[in-house]
Amino acid sequence: MDILSRIQLHREEEQRLAWEGTFAEYLDILRDRPFVAQSAHSRVYNMIKDAGISEKNGQKVYHFFSDQIFGLEESIERLVEEYFHPAAKRLDVRKRILLLMGPVSGGKSTLVTMLKRGLEQYTKTPAGAVYAIKGCPMHEDPLHLIPQNLRKEFFNDYGIRVEGSLSPLNTMRLEHEYDSRIEDVMVERVFFSEDKRTGIGTFSPSDPKSQDIADLTGSIDFSTIAEYGSESDPRAYRFDGELNKANRGMMEFQEMLKCDEKFLWHLLSLTQEGNFKAGRFALISADELIVAHTNESEYRSFIANKKNEALHSRIIVMGVPYNLKVSEEEKIYAKMISESDMSHVHIAPHALRVAATFSVLTRLKDSKKQGMDLLKKMRLYDGEIVEGFNHVDLEELQKEFADEGMSGIDPRYVINRISSAIIRKETPSINALDVLRSLKDGLDHHASISKEDKERFINFISAARKEYDDIAKKEVQKAFVYSYEESAKTLMDNYLDNVEAYCNKNKLRDPLTGEEMSPDEKLMRSIEEQIGISENAKKAFREEILIRISAYARKGKKFDYNSHERLREAIQKKLFADLKDVVKITTSSKTPDESQLKKINEVIARLVDEHGYNTTSANELLRYVGSLLNR
Ligand SMILES: Nc1ncnc2c1ncn2[C@@H]1O[C@H](COP(=O)(O)OP(=O)(O)OP(=O)(O)O)[C@@H](O)[C@H]1O
Ligand SMILES: [Mg+2]
Numbered sequence: 001m002d003i004l005s006r007i008q009l010h011r012e013e014e015q016r017l018a019w020e021g022t023f024a025e026y027l028d029i030l031r032d033r034p035f036v037a038q039s040a041h042s043r044v045y046n047m048i049k050d051a052g053i054s055e056k057n058g059q060k061v062y063h064f065f066s067d068q069i070f071g072l073e074e075s076i077e078r079l080v081e082e083y084f085h086p087a088a089k090r091l092d093v094r095k096r097i098l099l100l101m102g103p104v105s106g107g108k109s110t111l112v113t114m115l116k117r118g119l120e121q122y123t124k125t126p127a128g129a130v131y132a133i134k135g136c137p138m139h140e141d142p143l144h145l146i147p148q149n150l151r152k153e154f155f156n157d158y159g160i161r162v163e164g165s166l167s168p169l170n171t172m173r174l175e176h177e178y179d180s181r182i183e184d185v186m187v188e189r190v191f192f193s194e195d196k197r198t199g200i201g202t203f204s205p206s207d208p209k210s211q212d213i214a215d216l217t218g219s220i221d222f223s224t225i226a227e228y229g230s231e232s233d234p235r236a237y238r239f240d241g242e243l244n245k246a247n248r249g250m251m252e253f254q255e256m257l258k259c260d261e262k263f264l265w266h267l268l269s270l271t272q273e274g275n276f277k278a279g280r281f282a283l284i285s286a287d288e289l290i291v292a293h294t295n296e297s298e299y300r301s302f303i304a305n306k307k308n309e310a311l312h313s314r315i316i317v318m319g320v321p322y323n324l325k326v327s328e329e330e331k332i333y334a335k336m337i338s339e340s341d342m343s344h345v346h347i348a349p350h351a352l353r354v355a356a357t358f359s360v361l362t363r364l365k366d367s368k369k370q371g372m373d374l375l376k377k378m379r380l381y382d383g384e385i386v387e388g389f390n391h392v393d394l395e396e397l398q399k400e401f402a403d404e405g406m407s408g409i410d411p412r413y414v415i416n417r418i419s420s421a422i423i424r425k426e427t428p429s430i431n432a433l434d435v436l437r438s439l440k441d442g443l444d445h446h447a448s449i450s451k452e453d454k455e456r457f458i459n460f461i462s463a464a465r466k467e468y469d470d471i472a473k474k475e476v477q478k479a480f481v482y483s484y485e486e487s488a489k490t491l492m493d494n495y496l497d498n499v500e501a502y503c504n505k506n507k508l509r510d511p512l513t514g515e516e517m518s519p520d521e522k523l524m525r526s527i528e529e530q531i532g533i534s535e536n537a538k539k540a541f542r543e544e545i546l547i548r549i550s551a552y553a554r555k556g557k558k559f560d561y562n563s564h565e566r567l568r569e570a571i572q573k574k575l576f577a578d579l580k581d582v583v584k585i586t587t588s589s590k591t592p593d594e595s596q597l598k599k600i601n602e603v604i605a606r607l608v609d610e611h612g613y614n615t616t617s618a619n620e621l622l623r624y625v626g627s628l629l630n631r
Contacts, residue, residue: 017124019131020188026131026142030158036129037143037160038088040248040287043130044115045088047122048080057383068114069107070331071323076111079318087289090161093316095271099256100293102320105410108293111320112252115291116200119249123192123199130199130248133170134186137239138247139198140167141287142187145174164274164285169234192249199249201242205259216266217241217278232280239284243276246288256292257302264311271314293320296406321405322363325382329356329411336415345422348431348617350471354464355414355435361460362453363408365401369393375463409457417442429616432468433624436461469628476625477576479606480583480599484575489561491527492571496549498524499542530573531566580629587626 001009030037038046051064060077069076087094100108122128132139144166146154151162166174178184192199205211212219218241220231228236242251256264267290270276275283292315294302303312323329330352337343357378364374364381372393376386380394398404421430421438440461443454478484501508502519510517525538533541545564552559561568586596586603600622607618 013124014191017191018189020134020186022183023142023145023185023187024183026187027158029131030160033126033129034158034160035127036131037141039090039094039163040250040289041084041087041094042089043122043128044119044250044289045080045084047118047128048084050122050127051118064118065111065114068335069110070335071325071328072107072111072320075318075320083316083318090163094289095274096314096316097253097256097267097271097290097292099299099315099317100291100320101296101299101317102293103295103322103406103408103410105412106320106322108320112291112293115250115289116194116252119200120192120194123190123249130190130192131187132190132248134188135173136167136170138167138169138244138284139190140170141248142185144170144285145182145185164287165282167234167239167284168281169237169239172234190248197240197245199246201246201249201251202254203242203251204254205256205263211260211263213241213263213266215241216243216263217276218244234281237278237281239278241278243270243286243288244278244284246290247286248288250289250291253290253292255294257294257298261307264308268310268314271311296403319406321403322359322408322410324360324363324378324405326353326356326360326378327382329360332356332411333414333418336411337418340415340419342419342422344428346429346614346617347418348429348614348621349475349612350468351418351430351432351435354432354468355418355439357464357467358436358439358457358460359409359411359414361463362457363405365404367397367400369397369400372397375467413442413446414439427616429614431617431620432472433465433620436465436468472621472625473628474576475607475611476587476603476622477579477583479603479611480579480586481575485561487575488568488571491575492561492567495524495527495567495571496545499545503542503546527570527574530577531570533570584626584629587622588630 035046048062048064051062053063054061056073059073060080061073062076062080065072065076083093083098100111102108119128123130130139131142133142133145141162141164143154143160143162144164146162148165155161174180174182174185190198194200194202203216218237218239221236221238224236225231225233230236245251253259266276269283270286270290273283274287275285278284299317302308323332333352333355337345337347360378360381361374364377366374367377371388376389377397379386380389380397417438418430418435420442421434422428424438425434440458443449443457446454449457481487497508498519500506502521502524507516508519509515524542525535528538528541545567548564549559552563557563561571582599586592586599589596592600603622604613604615604618607613607621608615613621
């Protein structure tokens with residue numbers, strides 16, 4: 001569909017959703033759908049819940065966040081269950097300011113932005129609909145019109161609890177415009193929009209000297225004082241501060257702790273009674289979620305200051321540490337690249353993986369657990385199986401340090417280094433080594449890395465590199481075998497035939513000549529030696545395999561290449577060992593002959609077709625593996 005028709009559809013949709021009517025008509029809506037009168041916190045919670053919740057490895061996954069935020073499932077679960085859910089139930093936490101605390105570029109702003117954009121969409125749905133007194137700059141809840149002494153009755157009748165009192169402006173409008181007839185007051189459906197300053201606000205402190213509290217709570221409109229006669233006439237006041245505009249929805253408080261104290265004090269009554277003071281008016285009831293974010297050191301100095309005690313107790317702090325799972329970290333980079341102007345660049349397989357390995361390592365803390373090291377810990381965290389450790393160990397590791405993930409390399413650094421690697425290269429194609437090199441070079445210019453950290457980080461780059469070397473070798477060797485799986489299977493079948501004959505003291509029959517022959521000891525040993533099985537241990541190993549085969553047969557399961565871990569490893573190593581010389585010579589020859597050239601082209605084609613390389617990165621990979629094998 002072209003853009004103009006889309007624009008038209010969009011307009012029609014807006015017209016279709018629009019509604020206005022009298023307060024009496026609004027009450028009819030509430031009869032049918034009392035949930036539209038929910039509080040701001042409840043709406044946010046329902047928005048998150050309505051997007052769906054599933055469970056993965058005992059961990060709740062909130063779909064609302066899951067396509068943009070990776071690896072923070074635990075923090076998000078805590079956020080929802082300890083803040084949004086109780087706040088939705090009108091428990092006291094809802095009055096507190098939600099403060100997300102975490103290291104730089106850890107996804108705090110992304111989280112808040114998702115909530116804001118999410119609310120804008122949600123208020124367009126039936127479940128998220130919001131109604132307000134028409135023409136009110138604060139989109140005040142129409143139910144505030146119900147006098148205090150009738151609210152109990154209203155609750156009995158509608159099951160809806162009304163909190164907060166009618167604002168000074170609407171009190172006056174009710175009298176002047178509607179002759180105090182509440183039932184006639186016009187109500188309209190509103191749609192949150194940060195651009196239109198409806199229901200979503202952002203407050204960002206500027207220079208403390210010039211910043212005015214009016215930015216938060218609005219100000220007198222001097223041009224209208226003459227008309228209304230007095231500064232305390234609410235019609236002479238502009239209710240256009242961020243707190244006003246964010247009423248019914250949410251306000252993001254950027255850099256809250258950098259803010260001048262007088263601003264913070266203003267939040268005290270808001271966080272205590274759910275109202276705030278503007279101008280010379282009675283307190284204004286506010287129904288909004290306030291989210292702020294900060295880093296750890298700023299937070300520490302804030303709580304160290306005794307003067308902040310009162311406010312401190314009115315803040316709910318939620319940690320948002322870095323993601324600690326390598327595979328999720330890869331997704332973060334892939335997302336950031338796809339959103340950037342690097343999205344056309346070919347990123348060779350494993351390039352993001354090595355970067356993720358490096359950054360996760362910098363975030364982990366050394367465990368005291370016996371036999372544990374950072375690499376193992378990293379694998380366990382990522383859900384891999386690590387010999388000798390189980391899920392109990394994993395849980396213990398996760399509890400060992402409360403502040404793990406609060407420091408280390410941030411995703412933005414990695415993306416910056418990837419983009420500088422891209423700029424340095426002539427072709428729009430980068431590989432794992434380019435990325436590692438760039439990460440390392442960047443450490444010299446990184447502002448906040450100490451000398452010790454730098455040394456540690458360089459070691460992590462080496463560790464990531466070592467991992468990559470193994471992967472690269474395996475990938476190339478596999479690509480050299482015409483059909484890797486098939487060759488492995490043939491070799492294994494051959495081995496098993498011989499093992500069977502050996503254990504049963506039988507002869508084998510040569511498939512070509514039909515001649516009887518003894519089991520091929522040389523073949524069997526050449527495979528077993530790959531995994532260090534000694535001459536003395538060979539019999540036990542062979543018998544163990546036969547037992548495994550018959551156990552499989554009894555259960556009607558097929559014994560194949562993947563049924564025995566060590567055997568699979570032995571077969572793979574044997575295949576690679578046979579190939580090693582071919583690979584070595586072919587990949588490192590400066591002037592390949594015709595048959596070598598043919599082989600190289602075949603391998604490159606396979607890497608491109610089956611493994612996600614392009615010709616540039618496949619050539620680079622071959623050259624690199626050639627140099628590794630020649631070391
Ligand atoms: N866990 C994560 N999942 C998805 N994206 C992430 C994650 N962590 C960081 N990012 C990405 O990293 C970038 C920086 O994140 P963001 O701006 O949200 O961090 P921040 O915590 O607000 O940082 P700062 O303290 O610098 O303001 C964004 O592009 C964001 O998408
Ligand atoms: Mg931010």
